[in-house]
Amino acid sequence: MTMHLELLKIDSLHKTFKKHKVTAVDNASFSIFKGEVLGLVGESGCGKSTLAKLILRLIDADKGSIFYKNKDLLKISNGDMRKARKDLQIIFQDPYASLDPSMRIGEVIEEVYSIHKNVSWHERKNKTIELLETVGLGESYLNRLPSELSGGERQRAGIARTLATDPEFIICDEPVSSLDISIQAQILNLLIELQKRKNLTYLFISHDLGIIASVCDRVIVMRSGKFVEEGQCEAIFINPKHDYTKELLTSSIGFLDKKPK
Amino acid sequence: MNKFILKRIMGLIFLLFGITVVTFIVIHIAPGKPTDLEAQFNPKVSMEARERISHLYGLDKPLAIQYIEWLKRVVRLDFGISFMDSRPVMQKILERIPITLTIELISIVLILLIGIPIGVISAVKEGSFYDKFMTVFVFIGFAAPTFWLSLILMDFIGVRWGLLPISGIKSLEFEKFGFLEKAIDISKHLVLPVLVSAFGGLAGISRYMRSSMLNVLKQDYIRTARAKGLTEKEVLYKHALKNALLPVVTILGLSVPGLIGGSVIFESIFSIPGMGRLFYESVMARDYPVIMGVLVIGAILTLLGNLLADISYAAVDPRIKLE
Numbered sequence: 001m002t003m004h005l006e007l008l009k010i011d012s013l014h015k016t017f018k019k020h021k022v023t024a025v026d027n028a029s030f031s032i033f034k035g036e037v038l039g040l041v042g043e044s045g046c047g048k049s050t051l052a053k054l055i056l057r058l059i060d061a062d063k064g065s066i067f068y069k070n071k072d073l074l075k076i077s078n079g080d081m082r083k084a085r086k087d088l089q090i091i092f093q094d095p096y097a098s099l100d101p102s103m104r105i106g107e108v109i110e111e112v113y114s115i116h117k118n119v120s121w122h123e124r125k126n127k128t129i130e131l132l133e134t135v136g137l138g139e140s141y142l143n144r145l146p147s148e149l150s151g152g153e154r155q156r157a158g159i160a161r162t163l164a165t166d167p168e169f170i171i172c173d174e175p176v177s178s179l180d181i182s183i184q185a186q187i188l189n190l191l192i193e194l195q196k197r198k199n200l201t202y203l204f205i206s207h208d209l210g211i212i213a214s215v216c217d218r219v220i221v222m223r224s225g226k227f228v229e230e231g232q233c234e235a236i237f238i239n240p241k242h243d244y245t246k247e248l249l250t251s252s253i254g255f256l257d258k259k260p261k
Numbered sequence: 262m263n264k265f266i267l268k269r270i271m272g273l274i275f276l277l278f279g280i281t282v283v284t285f286i287v288i289h290i291a292p293g294k295p296t297d298l299e300a301q302f303n304p305k306v307s308m309e310a311r312e313r314i315s316h317l318y319g320l321d322k323p324l325a326i327q328y329i330e331w332l333k334r335v336v337r338l339d340f341g342i343s344f345m346d347s348r349p350v351m352q353k354i355l356e357r358i359p360i361t362l363t364i365e366l367i368s369i370v371l372i373l374l375i376g377i378p379i380g381v382i383s384a385v386k387e388g389s390f391y392d393k394f395m396t397v398f399v400f401i402g403f404a405a406p407t408f409w410l411s412l413i414l415m416d417f418i419g420v421r422w423g424l425l426p427i428s429g430i431k432s433l434e435f436e437k438f439g440f441l442e443k444a445i446d447i448s449k450h451l452v453l454p455v456l457v458s459a460f461g462g463l464a465g466i467s468r469y470m471r472s473s474m475l476n477v478l479k480q481d482y483i484r485t486a487r488a489k490g491l492t493e494k495e496v497l498y499k500h501a502l503k504n505a506l507l508p509v510v511t512i513l514g515l516s517v518p519g520l521i522g523g524s525v526i527f528e529s530i531f532s533i534p535g536m537g538r539l540f541y542e543s544v545m546a547r548d549y550p551v552i553m554g555v556l557v558i559g560a561i562l563t564l565l566g567n568l569l570a571d572i573s574y575a576a577v578d579p580r581i582k583l584e
Contacts, residue, residue, distance in 0.1 A: 097481035
């Protein structure tokens with residue numbers, strides 16, 4: 001990592017679901033630096049996705065702060081938050097459920113342009129086609145409905161939708177876990193390529209250590225709402241300090257043998 | 262699309278044929294005869310006289326023959342002649358249909374205009390006082406018998422407070438009125454019947470709308486819409502409402518039979534000269550040709566309602582392709 005500009009600073013973020021009496025995120029504090037890929041790993045239900053939604057204010061945090069460009073995202077107005085969404089985006093886990101079934105792919109993307117007005121009206125169609133080509137889909141997908149697409153194609157459309165705001169930070173919330181193994185690698189490669197080309201910053205969430213090892217610079221290990229270990233990817237995989245990290249590593253040793261990095 | 266509609270219409274014709282067979286049999290085996298009304302309470306009418314009347318109407322022939330004769334006429338759009346006043350059935354129905362359809366149409370529009378917002382707001386404010394209050398309110402409308410509700414409204418609004426007329430669709434001095442006064446007069450007469458007719462239908466649409474909206478609001482793509490940076494209003498009314506309305510469209514087409522059935526009750530109570538009251542009167546008099554005429558028209562309207570539901574469902578939902 002050559003850059004050390006702090007992009008997001010999260011400070012003692014806390015969320016308890018009162019209905020189920022579960023503390024999903026327990027005093028999480030960490031920083032994300034510009035241009036890095038920060039991995040967030042942990043077993044299912046440990047609060048990874050909740051943390052992602054808290055950062056983007058898709059659910060309300062109990063307390064804590066999220067500093068982005070010297071502003072606390074938890075304190076700004078809803079209108080300012082909507083503007084901030086231009087820079088902070090998320091790719092959801094399930095490409096089947098996360099696209100509006102009644103909207104054509106072109107409309108999904110053009111709607112983003114009409115919200116943030118970052119592309120002038122007459123350029124929208126060309127920009128949309130360009131974006132679809134960037135993610136490996138083409139003009140022919142403009143008028144298709146999500147139901148006419150395969151899982152991999154939908155996730156590509158989801159990525160295109162995310163990129164339409166031209167964000168600088170993207171949360172990838174298990175972006176490949178609901179896809180076939182054969183498609184996973186394609187989507188991962190696309191994400192890595194985009195990150196390098198556009199100098200994006202990712203918070204990459206996964207329960208799969210193999211995937212984390214292949215895409216991330218740094219990694220945070222999470223267990224039932226708490227951070228147990230944090231550090232450079234290599235260091236943690238070679239020399240884990242915490243018992244839980246060791247446990248995770250031994251349970252997924254097969255993946256690590258094929259570590260591509 | 263056209264091929265699909267043609268296919269469906271062919272199917273509906275067979276269905277309609279089946280409906281006429283069943284209703285014809287049921288109506289004729291029901292106790293009571295058309296001759297009863299004219300002859301039963303008159304001791305001077307002899308057995309022979311009754312048989313003569315029966316023969317005149319063709320009621321002494323076997324049921325199957327009667328049906329075939331009826332069907333032969335109906336395919337030429339001739340529903341026969343009423344036993345009661347010897348006027349053509351078609352003419353009797355045609356002069357009654359506009360008023361019934363007007364009331365049904367206004368009711369449906371009212372149900373949609375009131376029911377959909379009730380359901381949507383209930384879903385958005387799930388569990389709130391508003392939600393609970395509306396749940397109770399629409400179920401009262403659903404559970405209250407039409408005739409009871411009509412009588413209560415007539416008693417309070419019509420009789421005690423004298424706000425609205427309670428019977429018929431025109432005042433006695435109607436002919437003397439100018440155009441505007443005529444319109445106001447008819448509107449006043451229609452208020453209560455339309456209210457009663459719409460109140461009962463509110464529960465269906467609003468509850469359906471509520472559950473449909475709740476279901477959509479839980480979907481991931483609503484979260485996507487928020488992440489895109491849409492305002493909460495745009496999320497609710499653009500993404501959520503559009504998807505939640507689809508199943509409600511079907512319910513609408515399927516609610517036609519309920520409205521036709523309901524018209525029999527409130528038209529009788531409010532003395533509205535519509536198809537419902539014609540049906541009630543003809544059943545009481547065992548006026549078979551009129552009964553069959555009304556039933557066939559009602560069946561056609563119901564089947565058209567179903568067909569319209571299918572077509573409109575496909576029209577609003579791009580995912581559905583009619584083949």
